[in-house]
Amino acid sequence: MALYSEKVMDHFRNPRNVGVIEDANGIGEVGNAKCGDIMKMYLKIEDDIIQDVKFETFGCGSAIASSSMATELIKGKPVSEAMQLTNKAVAEALDGLPAYKMHCSVLAEEAIQSALEDYHKRTGK
Amino acid sequence: MIYADNAATTKMSPAAIHTMTTLLEEAWGNPSSLYEHGQKAKEVLEQARADVAGVIGAEPREIIFTSGGSEADNQAIRSAAALGKKNGKMHIISTAFEHHAVLHTLEALKKEGFEITLLDVHSDGLVVPEEVEAAIREDTCLVTIMFANNEIGTIQPIREIGAICRRKGVLFHTDAVQAIGHIPVDVKADNIDMLSSSAHKFHGPKGVGFLYVRKGIKVSNLIEGGAQEGGKRAGTENVAGIAAMATALKEINAKMEENAEHLIKMRDKLICGLYEIPHAALNGDACQRLPGNVNFCFEGIEGESLLLLLDDKGIQASSGSACTSGSLDPSHVLLAIGRVHDVAHGSLRLTIGEDITEEQVDYIIQSVKDVVRYLRSFSPVWRDLCAGKSKFIL
Numbered sequence: 001m002a003l004y005s006e007k008v009m010d011h012f013r014n015p016r017n018v019g020v021i022e023d024a025n026g027i028g029e030v031g032n033a034k035c036g037d038i039m040k041m042y043l044k045i046e047d048d049i050i051q052d053v054k055f056e057t058f059g060c061g062s063a064i065a066s067s068s069m070a071t072e073l074i075k076g077k078p079v080s081e082a083m084q085l086t087n088k089a090v091a092e093a094l095d096g097l098p099a100y101k102m103h104c105s106v107l108a109e110e111a112i113q114s115a116l117e118d119y120h121k122r123t124g125k
Numbered sequence: 126m127i128y129a130d131n132a133a134t135t136k137m138s139p140a141a142i143h144t145m146t147t148l149l150e151e152a153w154g155n156p157s158s159l160y161e162h163g164q165k166a167k168e169v170l171e172q173a174r175a176d177v178a179g180v181i182g183a184e185p186r187e188i189i190f191t192s193g194g195s196e197a198d199n200q201a202i203r204s205a206a207a208l209g210k211k212n213g214k215m216h217i218i219s220t221a222f223e224h225h226a227v228l229h230t231l232e233a234l235k236k237e238g239f240e241i242t243l244l245d246v247h248s249d250g251l252v253v254p255e256e257v258e259a260a261i262r263e264d265t266c267l268v269t270i271m272f273a274n275n276e277i278g279t280i281q282p283i284r285e286i287g288a289i290c291r292r293k294g295v296l297f298h299t300d301a302v303q304a305i306g307h308i309p310v311d312v313k314a315d316n317i318d319m320l321s322s323s324a325h326k327f328h329g330p331k332g333v334g335f336l337y338v339r340k341g342i343k344v345s346n347l348i349e350g351g352a353q354e355g356g357k358r359a360g361t362e363n364v365a366g367i368a369a370m371a372t373a374l375k376e377i378n379a380k381m382e383e384n385a386e387h388l389i390k391m392r393d394k395l396i397c398g399l400y401e402i403p404h405a406a407l408n409g410d411a412c413q414r415l416p417g418n419v420n421f422c423f424e425g426i427e428g429e430s431l432l433l434l435l436d437d438k439g440i441q442a443s444s445g446s447a448c449t450s451g452s453l454d455p456s457h458v459l460l461a462i463g464r465v466h467d468v469a470h471g472s473l474r475l476t477i478g479e480d481i482t483e484e485q486v487d488y489i490i491q492s493v494k495d496v497v498r499y500l501r502s503f504s505p506v507w508r509d510l511c512a513g514k515s516k517f518i519l
Contacts, residue, residue: 015503018503020508036427038505056508057503058507059430059448060429060430060448101448
């Protein structure tokens with residue numbers, strides 16, 4: 001049996017929404033290099049809708065796949081819906097993660113929430 | 126496919142497979158039985174013992190067959206500790222970058238009241254003999270230092286360390302799992318009292334190894350039972366596996382010089398090629414190193430994703446990153462040579478085999494370059510480094 005599901009490998013090999021949004025209005029970064037995982041999320045929100053989202057990740061295969069899947073799950077969605085994103089939803093959408101890799105999905109959730117917080121802080125909403 | 130993880134395990138040689146399968150059919154008797162079938166198995170076993178002993182300059186009766194390197198390490202260290210305890214000597218010297226079979230045994234002994242000194246292996250991954258000498262005390266019962274490191278491949282000054290221990294009257298054990306069959310080992314010339322080895326690291330089968338114990342040193346049992354192995358290791362012998370180990374060892378030993386010459390050439394080509402990657406560094410001394418071992422750290426990337434992408438390109442390697450070990454900490458070996466966590470996560474170990482070609486080395490270099498560049502392209506750590514927000518370490 002392979003370490004990761006086909007879904008994880010697909011998102012790892014072909015990550016969606018990779019990169020930077022220069023005029024992002026919500027940016028969040030979580031994790032640290034000491035532990036081996038850092039995720040940075042960039043959001044472009046207009047009319048309470050996540051028009052665009054991009055990420056940069058330093059981390060293992062499941063960290064990259066979790067970042068990619070998290071961006072897919074919130075892209076085009078209202079902010080209120082994105083705020084409900086859980087690590088469980090990320091892991092499920094990836095057809096599961098090995099138990100000791102679940103923290104990667106937690107990190108993805110935290111990165112999104114951190115970027116949304118930044119957006120709220122900037123806009124005073 | 127390019128298999129570059131020979132420090133993890135090696136492919137069995139056809140000759141060793143032939144020995145094993147033939148003996149499974151022809152020498153299936155119990156070596157302890159007195160009838161012909163048993164005696165034939167006994168003959169095979171004793172021939173293997175003589176062959177293995179011959180390769181490392183030991184006498185046949187100084188060889189105890191075990192289930193592998195870990196068991197041999199456990200038994201050697203436990204034996205020396207038992208002898209030490211009897212004489213009121215409860216201090217053991219080792220290094221911070223030993224295999225866990227050694228480190229975890231030492232940790233267990235610590236709980237039993239032993240004092241453990243772990244020597245510094247410095248940034249080059251080499252133990253300094255004078256520091257071994259300085260660490261030896263009146264109550265030191267054992268010095269255990271690996272012959273060559275399994276991750277970074279550095280070869281320790283075993284002969285000098287052995288001479289110091291002999292002079293000071295302290296037992297000296299070495300975990301030679303990565304060395305046997307790859308570099309010259311002579312237990313007499315190298316002043317070794319006990320040595321551990323494992324067959325699957327030199328194209329033999331898994332689940333077989335041996336412990337060399339210089340005659341006159343009392344060994345304690347880990348496994349109690351019958352009188353096999355001179356009463357030092359109970360359990361009906363794995364005759365076919367042991368004989369296959371001897372076949373593999375004789376075979377690789379006969380080609381050691383030729384293999385080393387080729388591997389060192391390929392290794393150094395790999396090292397030069399990978400150094401073309403910016404902010405990368407070799408782990409461990411470049412010269413005092415196993416012929417097939419290359420271990421690099423690349424700043425700004427993580428090792429597991431590197432391995433997965435190399436696997437996609439048909440290259441099988443390993444890493445000391447936390448993500449590949451299932452723990453939160455990166456390799457204790459890389460930390461022991463002073464690599465900080467951030468950098469240690471981005472490590473790659475390539476341990477090439479004797480049949481590697483120059484074209485394959487070129488392909489590995491190009492593939493690693495491509496994958497590192499790709500992973501850096503979306504690494505926030507790399508972005509911060511390039512933007513000057515954090516400082517490059519390598």
